[in-house]
Amino acid sequence: MEEQWTVLKVVQWTTEYFKAKGFEQPRADAEVLLAHVLGMERVQLYLNYDKPLSPEELAGFRGLVRRRAAYEPTQYITGKQEFWSLDFEVTPAVLIPRPETEVLVEKALEIAGNKPSLVLDLGTGSGAIAVAVAYERSTIRVIAADKSWPAIEVARKNARRNGVAERISFVVTDLFDPFESMPLFDLIVSNPPYVSDEELLDLAPEIANYEPRCALRGGGKQGLALIRKILERFHSHLKPEGSLLMEIGLGQAEILEAGLSLDLAGRFEFIEDYSGIKRVLHIRGKGV
Numbered sequence: 001m002e003e004q005w006t007v008l009k010v011v012q013w014t015t016e017y018f019k020a021k022g023f024e025q026p027r028a029d030a031e032v033l034l035a036h037v038l039g040m041e042r043v044q045l046y047l048n049y050d051k052p053l054s055p056e057e058l059a060g061f062r063g064l065v066r067r068r069a070a071y072e073p074t075q076y077i078t079g080k081q082e083f084w085s086l087d088f089e090v091t092p093a094v095l096i097p098r099p100e101t102e103v104l105v106e107k108a109l110e111i112a113g114n115k116p117s118l119v120l121d122l123g124t125g126s127g128a129i130a131v132a133v134a135y136e137r138s139t140i141r142v143i144a145a146d147k148s149w150p151a152i153e154v155a156r157k158n159a160r161r162n163g164v165a166e167r168i169s170f171v172v173t174d175l176f177d178p179f180e181s182m183p184l185f186d187l188i189v190s191n192p193p194y195v196s197d198e199e200l201l202d203l204a205p206e207i208a209n210y211e212p213r214c215a216l217r218g219g220g221k222q223g224l225a226l227i228r229k230i231l232e233r234f235h236s237h238l239k240p241e242g243s244l245l246m247e248i249g250l251g252q253a254e255i256l257e258a259g260l261s262l263d264l265a266g267r268f269e270f271i272e273d274y275s276g277i278k279r280v281l282h283i284r285g286k287g288v
Contacts, residue, residue, distance in 0.1 A: 005058055008049035010034060014065060021069060029074050033064045036078045071205040084132040088158050093150035095215045097128040100273040101191055104245050104280045105132045107271055108189055111243050114139055120237065121145065122175060122190035122230065125215060127155030127168070129189055134164040142168045143185075145175075148214070175229060181236040188234055191247040196223035222255055231260075235286070242285040253278035 011030050018026035035042040037060045038053075053061065067077050075081040075096045081088050083097035084105055090096055108119070108129070116139045121130040124144035134142050144159075146152050152170045159165040171178060195203070195216045207216070219225025227248065234244050248256065253270045260268050264283060273279035 005053050006049065007034065007038075007045055007051045007053070010053060010058075010061065011045065017065070018068070023068075029068055032074050032078060033068060034061055037061045037064060072210055073206045076210055081126075083126075083128045084135070086132060086135060086162050088126050088128060088131070089154060089161065090126055091150075091154055092210060093148065093212060094126040094154050095211055097126055100275070100277075100279050101128060101247055102132075103271060103273045104189060104191065104247050105129055105136075107245055107280060107282060108133050108187060109136050111187060111245075112137055112140055117141070117186040118184060119143070119187045119189060120179075120185045122188065123147075123192050123215070124155050124170075125151050125191070127158040129191060130155065130168050131158050131162050131164055133189070134159070134167045135162055138167075140167065143171060144168050145171045145173045147172065147174045148212070151212075151215070176233050176237055179237055183237065183239045183242070185238055186242045187245070188238055188242070189245045190230060192218065192226045192230060194218035194223045194227060194247070194249040194252060196221055196249075199223065218249070222252065223249055224252060224255065227252070227256070231283075234283075238285050240285045244281075244283040246281045246283075247279060248281050250277055253281070256281065 011027070011034060014030035015027040018029050023029055031042050031045055035045055037057055064077055068074060073096060075090050076092055079089055079091065081090045081096050084102055088097060112133070114137065119133060119140055119142045121142055121144045124130050124146045127144055130142045130144040134140050144155055146155065149172050152172055156165070156170050159168045193216050195218055197220060200217060218227060227246065230246060238244060267284045269282050270278035271280040271282060
C-alpha cells in the first residue's frame with residue numbers, strides 16, 4: 001500500500017529537510033510553499049493537518065522544494081511578499097521587500113500628515129514604499145522612479161493590485177535625470193542599493209544568486225557611492241520645508257555622520273529599525 005502523505009506529515013518532513021540545509025526558517029518555508037501549492041492561506045494548513053495530498057499536489061510540492069533547496073527565495077517561488085500588511089508581487093526583476101523598510105514608511109507618513117504632498121520615490125523597485133504611502137494617505141501623490149523597466153512594470157502591477165494606481169506615476173530614469181532643478185517635492189524617499197563591493201562577495205546564496213545585483217550594489221568599499229550621489233543632488237529638487245528619507249545599511253550612519261555634520265548641522269537624524277540599527281537617514285529641508 002502506498003504511503004499516504006498528509007499536510008502535517010509533509011510539513012514535518014520538509015521542515016527537517018530544510019533544517020538540515022541550514023535554512024533560518026525551515027518550518028515557515030515549508031508551510032509557505034505547501035500553502036501555495038494547495039491554494040490556501042498558511043493559517044489554513046493548521047485546520048487541514050489530516051488532509052492527504054493528491055499525487056498531483058505532491059508532485060507540485062516536490063518541485064517547489066527542489067527550487068528552495070537550490071536556495072531560491074520562497075518569495076520568488078510563490079511570486080509574492082507581504083509588506084506593510086499589503087500583498088506585493090515580486091519577481092527576480094526586483095528586490096524582495098524587507099520588514100526594516102517599514103520604518104521608512106512610518107516616518108514618511110508621520111512627516112506627510114494629512115496635507116497634500118508630492119513624493120518622489122527613487123529606485124522604487126517593487127513599488128513597496130510608493131504603494132504603502134499612497135495606500136495610507138489619499139492626499140499623497142507619488143512619482144515612482146527606477147532605471148529598470150522590468151522593475152517599473154512590477155511596481156505598476158503592485159499599484160493596481162493595491163488600488164492606488166491613479167495616484168502613482170511611473171518613470172524610467174537614473175535618479176534625478178529627467179527632473180528640472182527646481183524644488184518640486186515635499187518628500188523624497190529612497191531605498192537605494194547600499195551593499196559594498198566587499199559585502200557582495202559574502203552574501204547568502206539566496207541573495208547573491210537570485211536577487212538583482214544592480215539593486216544591491218551601492219558601489220565602493222563602503223557601499224555609499226549611490227547614496228552620496230543622492231545627497232549631492234537632492235536639495236535642488238526638494239521644497240525648503242520638505243524632507244529626504246533614505247534607507248542605509250549597517251554601520252553606514254557612523255560613516256555618513258562626519259560628512260553630514262559639516263553642511264547639515266541640526267537638520268539630520270538617524271532613525272533606528274526594530275533591531276536597533278540606524279536604518280533611515282532623515283534630512284530636513286533648508287526652510288525647516
